[in-house]
Amino acid sequence: MAVYTEVSDVELEAFLADYGLGRLLSYKGIAEGVENSNFLLHVEAGLFILTLYEKRVAASDLPFFLTLMEHLAARGLPCPQPVKTQNGVTLGKLAGRPAAIVTFLEGVSSRRPSPPQCAALGLALGQLHRAGADFDLVRPNALSLESWPSLFGTAKERAREVQAGLASFIADELAFLAIAWPRDLPRGTIHADLFPDNVLFLGDEVSGLIDFYFACTDFLAYDLAVCLNSWCFEPDLSFNVTKGMALIDSYQRMRKLTKAEIEALPVLARGSALRFALTRLVDWLNVPPGALVKPKDPLDYIKRLRFHQRCKSARDLGLRDPGREL
Amino acid sequence: MAVYTEVSDVELEAFLADYGLGRLLSYKGIAEGVENSNFLLHVEAGLFILTLYEKRVAASDLPFFLTLMEHLAARGLPCPQPVKTQNGVTLGKLAGRPAAIVTFLEGVSSRRPSPPQCAALGLALGQLHRAGADFDLVRPNALSLESWPSLFGTAKERAREVQAGLASFIADELAFLAIAWPRDLPRGTIHADLFPDNVLFLGDEVSGLIDFYFACTDFLAYDLAVCLNSWCFEPDLSFNVTKGMALIDSYQRMRKLTKAEIEALPVLARGSALRFALTRLVDWLNVPPGALVKPKDPLDYIKRLRFHQRCKSARDLGLRDPGREL
Numbered sequence: 096m097a098v099y100t101e102v103s104d105v106e107l108e109a110f111l112a113d114y115g116l117g118r119l120l121s122y123k124g125i126a127e128g129v130e131n132s133n134f135l136l137h138v139e140a141g142l143f144i145l146t147l148y149e150k151r152v153a154a155s156d157l158p159f160f161l162t163l164m165e166h167l168a169a170r171g172l173p174c175p176q177p178v179k180t181q182n183g184v185t186l187g188k189l190a191g192r193p194a195a196i197v198t199f200l201e202g203v204s205s206r207r208p209s210p211p212q213c214a215a216l217g218l219a220l221g222q223l224h225r226a227g228a229d230f231d232l233v234r235p236n237a238l239s240l241e242s243w244p245s246l247f248g249t250a251k252e253r254a255r256e257v258q259a260g261l262a263s264f265i266a267d268e269l270a271f272l273a274i275a276w277p278r279d280l281p282r283g284t285i286h287a288d289l290f291p292d293n294v295l296f297l298g299d300e301v302s303g304l305i306d307f308y309f310a311c312t313d314f315l316a317y318d319l320a321v322c323l324n325s326w327c328f329e330p331d332l333s334f335n336v337t338k339g340m341a342l343i344d345s346y347q348r349m350r351k352l353t354k355a356e357i358e359a360l361p362v363l364a365r366g367s368a369l370r371f372a373l374t375r376l377v378d379w380l381n382v383p384p385g386a387l388v389k390p391k392d393p394l395d396y397i398k399r400l401r402f403h404q405r406c407k408s409a410r411d412l413g414l415r416d417p418g419r420e421l
Numbered sequence: 422m423a424v425y426t427e428v429s430d431v432e433l434e435a436f437l438a439d440y441g442l443g444r445l446l447s448y449k450g451i452a453e454g455v456e457n458s459n460f461l462l463h464v465e466a467g468l469f470i471l472t473l474y475e476k477r478v479a480a481s482d483l484p485f486f487l488t489l490m491e492h493l494a495a496r497g498l499p500c501p502q503p504v505k506t507q508n509g510v511t512l513g514k515l516a517g518r519p520a521a522i523v524t525f526l527e528g529v530s531s532r533r534p535s536p537p538q539c540a541a542l543g544l545a546l547g548q549l550h551r552a553g554a555d556f557d558l559v560r561p562n563a564l565s566l567e568s569w570p571s572l573f574g575t576a577k578e579r580a581r582e583v584q585a586g587l588a589s590f591i592a593d594e595l596a597f598l599a600i601a602w603p604r605d606l607p608r609g610t611i612h613a614d615l616f617p618d619n620v621l622f623l624g625d626e627v628s629g630l631i632d633f634y635f636a637c638t639d640f641l642a643y644d645l646a647v648c649l650n651s652w653c654f655e656p657d658l659s660f661n662v663t664k665g666m667a668l669i670d671s672y673q674r675m676r677k678l679t680k681a682e683i684e685a686l687p688v689l690a691r692g693s694a695l696r697f698a699l700t701r702l703v704d705w706l707n708v709p710p711g712a713l714v715k716p717k718d719p720l721d722y723i724k725r726l727r728f729h730q731r732c733k734s735a736r737d738l739g740l741r742d743p744g745r746e747l
Contacts, residue, residue, distance in 0.1 A: 103532035120527040120623070123461055126450035135449055135461060137468075137527065201446040201463065206429035296430075297446070 113180040142199035170226035200303030202295025214341040221349020227284030285318040316356040320363035339413025360409040372396035439506040468525035473518040496552035526629030528621025540667040547675020553610030611644035642682040646689035665739025686735040698722035
């Protein structure tokens, strides 16, 4: 659920006066994204998304996100394209919040992605990494290795409320990752949160990649690890290697993984599972009274992590012929 | 906020297969209505609203609401029109809930209605009462005089948490209304909740009347009293008699008030103010943990009630030449 800020008709009409989008026909607050307030706008020019950026998103990061979407859309990626005012500006202010309008993308998120949808995602992810290769802006990944110990620190004392022994399990994993985490893999602009919610399909074709508000500069293969975690586990949290294979194979059709990336993939998958387990754990333990968001179970990602701990190589994740270039 | 039930792409596509609306292009949960889950559907046939009826709406009342919307839409009222499946059915089941699809109406709710908008509302309300005159189904008003004492009973003990002396103030008002409430006024089908949220405008023209889920059979003039309360007070809760005049005058262009209705209007306004104060009070005192809805301040309606207690006649509400037919 995400309408934290209400917008009045009068404020919105004043805001829209700077854009050449015609008359306001309707707007509805929509339950999309968890960090920002989003509205589906219908104006004479068509459908658009209006986003008001709430406190959890740093205002200083907004130019990175908006410029990235422009960059990717210009290279044919099906991602929302920021709309400019008649003065050429993409970031404005509405109801006391930074605000932007982006194009609306048709399509439906898959609640339970099929193998062909995992394959389509792999292609789209590879395209995203290729299209981002000449993107100049840099944003460090605020939710990578360095941040995990302090994130854990805020939840450590109460982790046992979630599961007995959880704190020492996480502490051990942090110690392992501090040593095993790769130092030198191909870097670039990654989405970093490409869950099924953030990918729109028409049939088995990807029609939209959305919600770029965790995008950053990091290992490209880490993005693939995030997708393996969020797309290839079944509801019972067993790993579906057919889906993993579809995802990795298609990704490699757009961008071949290096030998170092293939070797690192199981560790990246562990790190990615821990990253989402940690943020979910913190949210789970800190539900504010009157919260509009139902927190997600951190144990879903702990279970994924336990799977990855047992993996011997990227082959267990669906890579064919690991160690050999395809 | 109102998406209590999540709907998966697969479930929705199966549900839509019974309708002749073409391919599903997108759907977004929207923050509209407080009783039900609502989604804005985009299918090849255009935009529609999908509603899943949650527990607070009695399933046995749904045929009344859906048939009423069909009846009014057929008479030219700009209200949502239930869409039939290919078998001619308007009420189905989705995600374990009764569900229906209705047409989407363009327009924007006015956060602070202007006098011309109050005038347009008056016309629309009069049209609604005329169009409902030959509607055969009957649904008693579950939130009228008879229900108020028991509603108050559930909140009485804790009313002082909201304001000192509130319980005895309400008890006195209930005693007054039990005697003063009219017994015999023109009855018909009323909306009963025609707040600014539920009226869509394009400019100063009414483009939509929505959310018929409190509609019932009651005094027609009570509907006017609900609108006087919800449309004609300023944010500081002073009554704007210009708005009241615009509303009543326009209403009478469609349907003249009888002498008895005019005499009863101040009492109906008191009762309507108390009805919303009571439901808000109950909601205020019973916010469930993790609630998705921020409760509204019951005192806003207590202040309206205090204004009406000081009114001498319908003239104070904007009626011109009270007691004389226009």
